[in-house]
Amino acid sequence: MNFPLYIAKRYLFSKSSSNAINIMTLIASVGVIIASAALYIVLSVFAGLKDYSLQFSSFVDPDLKLLPSQGKSFMFTEDDQTKLNAIDGIVFYSEIIEERIIIKSENKNLLATLKGVDSDFLNVTNMDSMITKGNWISPESNDVVSGWGISNNLSFGILDFRKALSLYVPKPGKGQLSSIKGAYNAVYVNNVGLFDINEELNAEYVFSDIALAKQLLNYKEHQISALELKLDPDVHENQVREAINASFNHQFIIKNREQLNDALFKMLNTENLAIYLIFTLVIIIALFNVIGAIIMMILDKKKSLNTLFNLGTEPKTIKSIFFWQGSLMTMVSGLMGVTIGLLIVFLQQSFDLVMLTPELAYPVRLNVFNIILVLATIFALGIIASRIASQRITKKLIRS
Numbered sequence: 001m002n003f004p005l006y007i008a009k010r011y012l013f014s015k016s017s018s019n020a021i022n023i024m025t026l027i028a029s030v031g032v033i034i035a036s037a038a039l040y041i042v043l044s045v046f047a048g049l050k051d052y053s054l055q056f057s058s059f060v061d062p063d064l065k066l067l068p069s070q071g072k073s074f075m076f077t078e079d080d081q082t083k084l085n086a087i088d089g090i091v092f093y094s095e096i097i098e099e100r101i102i103i104k105s106e107n108k109n110l111l112a113t114l115k116g117v118d119s120d121f122l123n124v125t126n127m128d129s130m131i132t133k134g135n136w137i138s139p140e141s142n143d144v145v146s147g148w149g150i151s152n153n154l155s156f157g158i159l160d161f162r163k164a165l166s167l168y169v170p171k172p173g174k175g176q177l178s179s180i181k182g183a184y185n186a187v188y189v190n191n192v193g194l195f196d197i198n199e200e201l202n203a204e205y206v207f208s209d210i211a212l213a214k215q216l217l218n219y220k221e222h223q224i225s226a227l228e229l230k231l232d233p234d235v236h237e238n239q240v241r242e243a244i245n246a247s248f249n250h251q252f253i254i255k256n257r258e259q260l261n262d263a264l265f266k267m268l269n270t271e272n273l274a275i276y277l278i279f280t281l282v283i284i285i286a287l288f289n290v291i292g293a294i295i296m297m298i299l300d301k302k303k304s305l306n307t308l309f310n311l312g313t314e315p316k317t318i319k320s321i322f323f324w325q326g327s328l329m330t331m332v333s334g335l336m337g338v339t340i341g342l343l344i345v346f347l348q349q350s351f352d353l354v355m356l357t358p359e360l361a362y363p364v365r366l367n368v369f370n371i372i373l374v375l376a377t378i379f380a381l382g383i384i385a386s387r388i389a390s391q392r393i394t395k396k397l398i399r400s
Contacts, residue, residue: 004317008324011297012332021296028293029333031286036337036378037344039279043370044345046272048363053264054257059126060197061260062094062228064240066252072099073225074251084227087243089235092123096226097213102168102184103146103206105154112150112206114167116213124230127195127207134158134193137209144212145193149203158191165189167206169216187216227252280377287330287385294326294389302398309398318398323390330382338374342366 016022068074076095084093097116102109119139122128128136137143144165146156156163168184189208196202214223231240241254258265298305305318345364347353352361 004320028289032333040341147202326386334378
């Protein structure tokens with residue numbers, strides 16, 4: 001057996017003659033345990049929040065969205081449909097027309113985004129489950145479904161035939177719109193439903209049938225602005241991406257659900273990194289106790305060290321003893337802390353111990369990567385702290 005490691009184990013699991021050193025060692029170990037458990041729990045919470053946000057967006061966002069690499073629209077012909085249908089892993093796809101419009105109710109105007117969808121849209125997303133009042137649009141009709149934010153701002157409801165609701169979009173051309181007669185395309189619509197997703201989308205989107213959007217925007221028969229895809233859960237996303245790029249010669253910008261919500265996930269990832277760095281600083285502070293405990297142990301074991309030195313043990317080997325003692329202390333404490341963190345996260349998943357709202361438990365996720373990250377952080381910082389403490393050993397100290 002490695003001699004320094006053997007002695008380090010003896011020192012680690014045996015009590016010191018000084019009660020103060022025992023207390024200091026216990027405090028150092030408990031500090032590392034608490035810090036590592038807290039770091040893992042916080043990282044699990046952020047992983048859960050990310051999953052929750054992604055799950056929530058799955059109601060309105062597709063698995064993949066194809067956007068034109070140039071311009072705002074593209075032609076999607078019958079040959080293109082055949083190519084897309086031939087790609088394995090695509091269960092459904094929906095043709096989309098999306099454009100900024102003006103929605104008018106009586107004397108109130110509001111900028112919004114019109115999203116024209118076809119009959120397969122509800123096979124790609126679960127948007128109809130977000131409707132809290134009214135119904136989804138009927139095919140080949142002038143029906144629209146608006147967000148609650150738009151409804152409140154323009155003071156209209158569902159099936160309100162007393163208030164004329166119309167959509168406007170500027171016609172292509174040059175010059176000031178106010179000086180051109182008939183500068184807008186317009187269509188009267190009937191709001192048949194209200195959806196509630198979040199504050200931003202509720203005040204942004206109006207859904208209509210794709211035929212109505214084509215009429216309003218003067219689009220040609222096969223002209224659309226995007227394709228939204230639902231993938232087979234057993235097929236890897238990258239395989240579908242590669243097949244689409246191969247079939248359409250990189251004609252599209254392909255975005256998954258996370259990329260469609262990049263601002264949200266950048267915020268979550270930034271907060272996750274900030275929390276990781278803050279708790280790493282807490283671990284570093286806790287490891288100062290480890291350094292202090294090792295130094296106190298060195299002073300307490302001076303007679304034993306002197307005996308080892310007289311028996312021919314080199315100072316380098318004696319340094320290794322306390323390096324291993326400090327490393328083992330942080331490793332054991334880190335493992336205990338992560339185990340406690342795993343237990344707490346598991347209990348939260350199973351029994352909803354902490355509630356975010358009266359109906360919603362705080363989301364957490366058991367993540368192997370977070371376990372590795374926490375242990376790697378603890379081990380790396382523990383080795384550095386142990387190295388710093390063990391360097392206090394010199395020949396002068398051993399002989400004194």
